[in-house]
Amino acid sequence: MAFSTGGGKGPMADINVTPLVDVMLVLLIIFMITAPIMTHKIKIDLPQPNPNVIPPTNPPEPIRLKIDQSGAFYWNDTPVDEAQLKTQIAVISTKAESEQPEVQIDAADQVPYQVVARVLADAKSYGLNKIGFTESSGQ
Numbered sequence: 001m002a003f004s005t006g007g008g009k010g011p012m013a014d015i016n017v018t019p020l021v022d023v024m025l026v027l028l029i030i031f032m033i034t035a036p037i038m039t040h041k042i043k044i045d046l047p048q049p050n051p052n053v054i055p056p057t058n059p060p061e062p063i064r065l066k067i068d069q070s071g072a073f074y075w076n077d078t079p080v081d082e083a084q085l086k087t088q089i090a091v092i093s094t095k096a097e098s099e100q101p102e103v104q105i106d107a108a109d110q111v112p113y114q115v116v117a118r119v120l121a122d123a124k125s126y127g128l129n130k131i132g133f134t135e136s137s138g139q
Helices: 018-038 082-093 113-125
Strands: 063-067 073-075 078-080 103-107 131-133
Touching: 063 113, 073 082, 078 082, 082 113, 103 113
Parallel strands: 063 103, 103 131
Antiparallel strands: 063 073, 073 078
């Protein structure tokens, strides 16, 4: 059995592309069937803004709570201990929610997470909702 020669220069092997075309057609059919299945719709109920809520015209000045590397607290740049901090949080939590100032926590990078977590737990237990985090400016 001899191979077909192209002009008598020796044997020439042809690539059989039929199996390749068969595999590609099967893949095309699979993708055509699965593509509509993957584009199904998901119903999501997004919250709608309440038009009756009026934003405060003069929001209270935010409170800066700084926690340094040693774990010491500074309430608006005034040093306080943990008991005084809880008292201060309790005082501002007695105000109406719209009048409560935002507490901006500025914790140093070396402060253990447990210290910040205690402050957050205290704020939550007193019902404070406006808590933010700031980054110290290279101090």
